[in-house]
Structure formats: structure tokens, C-alpha cells
Amino acid sequence: MMGHLSLSHFLVVGGLLFCFGLMTVLTRRNAVAMLMGIELILNGANVNLVAFNHYVAGGLSGQIFALFVIVLAAAEAAVGLAIILAIYQMIRNIDTANITSLRQ
């Protein structure tokens, strides 16, 4: 049974993760939740990278790529949370429906 774990299973998990993340980003109006959605999207992509590395390419480049993405996600989360904090201090709110100043 164990030997039946193929590339498709990983791709389905990565795709589900991506779709959940995307749904979260598109539907949630809380900025922190949106950040969490972005984390999901990135991790979906990471699963794909590692799976393709394991089943198709071999070697270590996929794993290394995934590591970079994780580092980037951490940096992005830090910057994003800092922005959210600044917005919160400005308008006491982090609902993205109210943050429309990008329009201008």
C-alpha cells in the first residue's frame, strides 16, 4: 500500500493547498487572513517543487528552491504584518474593504 504513493497524490495535495489559499485570499476581508492565504499558496507551490524534484528531476535543486520560497514567505509575512500594523495604527481597522487608498 505504501508503494502506491505517486506523483499525482502530491500534485493533488499541492493543487488543493493552492486553491484553498487562493479562495482565502479572494474571499477573506481580514488582511491577516489574506496573509495566511498567501502562505497556503506558497506552500502549495512548495509541495509541487519538492514532488517534481523527487519524482522527475532528482538531485537537490527542488528542495533548495522550496527552502528559498520558505525564506521569502517569512520575509513577506514580516513585511506584510508590518504594513498591516501601520494601517491598523492609522485607521484602527484592517478590513481590506476600507483600505482603498491604492485607488488614488
Add this chain to the structure above:
Amino acid sequence: MEHAVQQLAPLAVTPVGFLWLIPLFPLLGAAINSTCGWWLQRKYGKAVNHCIAIGAMVLSFALGCVAFAQMLGLPGEERFLQNTLWTVLTAGPIHVDLAFALDPLGMMMVLVVTGIGTLIHIFSVGYMADEPAYWRFFAYLNLFIFSMLLLVMGDNFVIMFFGWEGVGLCSYLLIAFWYTDPAKAAAGMKAFVVNRFGDFGFLLGLFLLFWGLGGVWHELPTGKLSYQPNVPGQQLRIISGEPATNSTEAEHREATIEIGPTLNFRQLRDQVVVEATGVAQRLLHQKLFGFGLLAMVGILLFVGAMGKSAQLPLSVWLPDAMAGPTPVSALIHAATMVTAGVYMVARLSFIFALSPTAMGWVALIGTLTALFGASIGFFQYDIKKVLAYSTVSQLGFMFIGVGVGAYWAGAYHLLTHAFFKAALFLGSGSVILACHHEQDMRKMGGLGKLMPTTQKTYLWACIAIAGFPIASGFYSKDEILWKAFSQQHLSLLGMPAAWLGPLIYCAGIIAATGTAFYMFRSYYMTFTGEYRGGHEDGHGHDHGHGATPKESPLSITGVLVVLASGAVLASLLGLPASWTNRPPILEHFLEPSLPATVHFTEHPHWMEWLFQLFGVSAAAVGWLFARALYRNGTSQVPAQLLARWKRAWTVVYNKYYLDEIYGATVVRGSLVLARILSWIDSRLVDGVVNLAGAVTRLVANVDGAIDKYIVDGAVNLIADCTIGAGRSLRRVQTGRIQTYLYGALAGALVIVLLNFLIK
């Protein structure tokens, strides 16, 4: 008469440096009095004004005398003083210098103008003493003298014409001197307009002469005209005198004559007078529209003289000109300006002499005017009007003189007339002043006892004008009439008219009789009998000067005495040749100026004496009639005659209705013409203009519509589209991140779908 015998030579010019000062002084006087005269008068009194004016006149007269002395020192043919200041303009053949020249004729005029002018300035001191605008009067008088001197001394037609117009202007200013009176202002305008009319003729004559000197039109066999110009600047060397026969006079005069159109009197004279140039012959045969050119030139120039010298039918302005102050009447309208026409004809005698037709007209108009003026003078009551018509009549005599070719006699009459008419006018001025500006002779009378000096001078002037041999008028008038009788030169309408001479003589004798009559009538009405004025103005003049007139001050009587003695002594200048067997002094003096060749019939001396007797008897008849009718104002005959011939009297008293005729023809004609032109202007011209305006407006409307609806519409459409696009696209940009993400997702899905579909 003997002019023709000697060969005429070009004039020798004697340059004289000071001639320009003669007209300068009056100009300066006029400038000072007109610019700051009012201030001087207010600050220092009237004496300053008249001292400036009279001082200028005296200086001018003194310089005139110096020039005269210098001229007398020269031989006859060199008596041409000239002074060129600078060139005014040069254009093609026209060359105009600001230059003055004096020949004997001009010299005589300068002495008359400055001499009598000075006397009249002095007279004005007394006469105008009560005038508030004293400075203005003297400024005008000086300006007049300046213009008159330009007229007389101008070396070319341009300077002369400048003076010619200048005297017209001053005449206008001085006639309308009391311009608050509409009648006087109107009289000034009348004089100006009539004079302008004459000037128009003068200018036309001048242009024709200039053109005629320039070249000639030939009719080619084909019928076309071809113009053959005279080479401008062409020169001809003339050697005068005969060096072979007269070796002692080694230096014979050499001169070059420029042939061609010129405005200069001397050049004109030289080329016309010297036969070797052939200019005279060419002019004689030149025709314009089938008329002789010279006849047209002469008649047109004479039209100018008619205006200035008040000849029929342009005589209407002179009687009205008496509205001006009396010294003005004496100076301008008797002694100087009105004789400018005579002067001009005498100055251009060489042109007139070439055209017997023109001379015939001059003499004929002169005769008619002499008769016309004398007959109106019979019945006037205004003393100045009598003198005005007398002036018209005497000017007629002068034109008879210059018309029949007795140029020197015309000039001589000009001289004597200047003296006696100035004396008469100033005498009347003295009387008018004494009678408190009453001019009606019916309200005078008996002034002889009260004003003895005025009376005596007036009497002597009357004797002079009437033509008794003890004073000058006889000699000039007799010479004119005698020359008229013996002329052979005139023609009328191209036909020789020898019969014109005796006719002119008869008319002249009648006019001379009339002259004696009306002059002595005015004398007797004014100075004899009882004083008829001063009764009814007791209430009007409470300040007591309505009483008996008294003699005028010395500044007036002194001038009168000088003028009256001049009127007597001037006879010495013209003692006839039949008495002394020598040509009269003045004729001899003027000879170089009057080079015209006119032939007269030679009559024996006894015949001339007989005619002189006729002249004297004519004067005596006129005098005796006047004496019988008007002496002491006692005779009832004038009133009876008046009642008997009421209708004829009315016609003559109203100047033959000449003014009314003018009113009905010229004035009304001008008005009708003006109305027609106004109609044409308002209907035709304006119609065309309005039509053009309407068409333009229509085009502009169409153009505006195109602009508004098509061009602007297109522009607005583009703008509206842009606005609409912007408005709808603005919704897309919400500022919300999710929206953008939806967009990105949709784009990604589309790319994926397309990827599948295209595969």
C-alpha cells in the same frame, strides 16, 4: 511804344544780400504780437503792441528805400536785384528756390506796400485805440504785409502764390476781425471763398503755362497725338550788344538762357522775350482742345486776378469786405491786396502781350467793372460802400490799362490809386470815428467846420480821383484812356477788334464822369451843410459823447496829410510825354520790367491834348452835378429824382441784384449739387456698401455654422467619448486588492483556457 525797336536781352542779375530782411521784419512783428501780444498788452499796455508792429514796418520800409537807392545806381537793364536763400524743392523740371527778386515794378510795389502800410499802421493806433484785441489786429496787419511782400518780391510762382494765398487768408482774418458779429464773419468767408475760386483759375493757368513750356503735342497723320518734349535744361547762349560796332564797350554781356518749363519769373521772361529762343513762336502756335494755349493761359490767370482784384463777376466780395475795420479797408481792400491782380498781369505782361484775345478780355472785363462799380457808387449811403464801389471801379480802370497794353499806365494808376484811395478810406475812417461809428452819410453833414484837416485831405483825394490835372489821378487815368483809344492790339474771340479801343474809351469817360460825381457827392454829403447826426442817440449814449464830432488825433490827421500830399505829388511821376517831350518818369523807370511789345497808333499831340480836355470836362461835369445836387444838403432835386426813378434806383442800389443772382445760381446750384451728391452717397454708394456688407454677413453666417456644428462637433464628440470611457473605466479601479486579484485570476484562467482551445 518804342520798346520793340531795341533788341531785348536777357536780364542781368544783381545779387543783393539783404532782400530777405524786408519781408522778415513784418513776419517777426506778427510772430511776436501773435504769440505773446496778449501778455504784452496786459502787462505793458497797448503801446508795446503798436511799437512792435510799426517798428517792423519802418525797418522794412527803410530797407526798401535802401534797395531802391541801390537800384537807382544801376543802369536800366541791370536793375534786377536778387537774393536766393535756399532751395525749397527740386522735382524733375520743377526747381523752387526760396528767393526774392526786385525789378522796378516790384520795387514800386514794395515801396507802396511798406510805405502806405506804415502810414496805415500809424493811423490804426488812433483808430483802434478802444479795441480790446489790439494785439491781434496788429499781428494780422503785419502778417498781411509779410504775405503781400512775398507776393510782390517772390522770385518764382511758388513764393508768389504763397503770398497770394497768404493775403487772402489775412484778408479773411481782418474782414472777420469782429467775428462775434455773424454778418462780419460771413463777409469774411464770402471773401475767402470767392478768392479761392479765382485762385483756382490762377493755378490752372499756371499749370497750363508750365505744361506749354514743357513740350508740344503733334497730331500725326494717323490721327494719333504724339508728345514731343522740350529737352529740359536745354541752354542757349545769347550774346547781347554788338561788340563790333561799339568797341569802347569791350565787355558785352553774355548770358545763357535755360529753355524749358520753369516757375522762375526771370527764366520765363528771358525765354519768352528773347526771340532767338523761339519759345514765343512755339507758344503762339500751340493749341489745346482747339483753343490757343496762350489765350487760355491768359484768361485763366486773369480769372485769378478777377478774384483777387474784385472784377466782374467775382466783385461781390469787396463791398462786403467793408465789414472789417476801416484801416483794413484802406490797406487791403484799396491800396495793396486788391491791386495784386493788376500787379500779376503787369508782371506777366510778356505772356499777355502775346495773346491779343486774352488782353481783349482783360480790357473788356475791366471796362464793364469800371462802369458797374461807378454806377452803383452813385446811390450808396454808406460812406465806406461808396468807396468800396469806387475801388471796384478804379480797379476796372487799372485792368483797362494792363488790358490794352499800357502796362506802365495800369501800374501808375495802381500807385496813384493807392495814395488817394488810402487817403479817402482813412478820411472816412476819421469821419466814422468822429461820428461814433456811424457810416450813413445821411446822418453826417457839416463836418467840414468841425474837422478841417480831414475835410481838406478828403477834398484833395477827391480831386485826385475825379481827375483834375492838379492831382495825380488825372495823369494815370488819362494815360490809360488815351492808350485804350489808340490801341491796335486787342482782339476778341480770335477776331481783331480795333473798334474795341474807342468803345472802351467812351465807357471809360462815362465811368470817369460817374467817379467824379459819386466822390464829390460823398464829399458834399459828409462835409457841407449842417450836421444831421447826434439827435436821436441822446438816450442811447448817456455818457455824453453823442454830441458834436471833433477832429481826430494827430496820428490820424498826420497820416491823412501825408497821403493827400502823396496823391498830389505822385502826378510828377507821370507827366505825359505830349507835355514834356520826354517819357514820363515812371514809364522810364518801369521799362525794364515791362518788356512786352504792344503797338499803338501814333496820333498827333493836339489830339492827345483834346482827349485830355475831354477827361477834364468829364470830371468837371461830374463835379458840377454833384455840387448842384448835394452841396449843403439843401437841394430837393435828389429826392425828386429818386421818387421819379424809384425802380431803376432800387435795382442799382441793390447792386443790380448781383448777390441775389449769385444766391439763385451759384449758391443754390451748389446746394442742389450737394443734395444730389448726398442722395447718391446715401442711396447708391451706401447701397453698394450695404450690399457688400450683407453678402459678407451671409458668408460669415454659413462659415460660422460650419465651424460650430461640424468642426466643433467633431472635437466635442472626441472629448465626450474620452470622458465617457474614463467615467466607465473609473469603476474598475476600486482600490481593493481582491478586485485586482479577481482580475488577475480571470486573466490567468483565460490564458489557460486559450491554451487549451488553441491546442
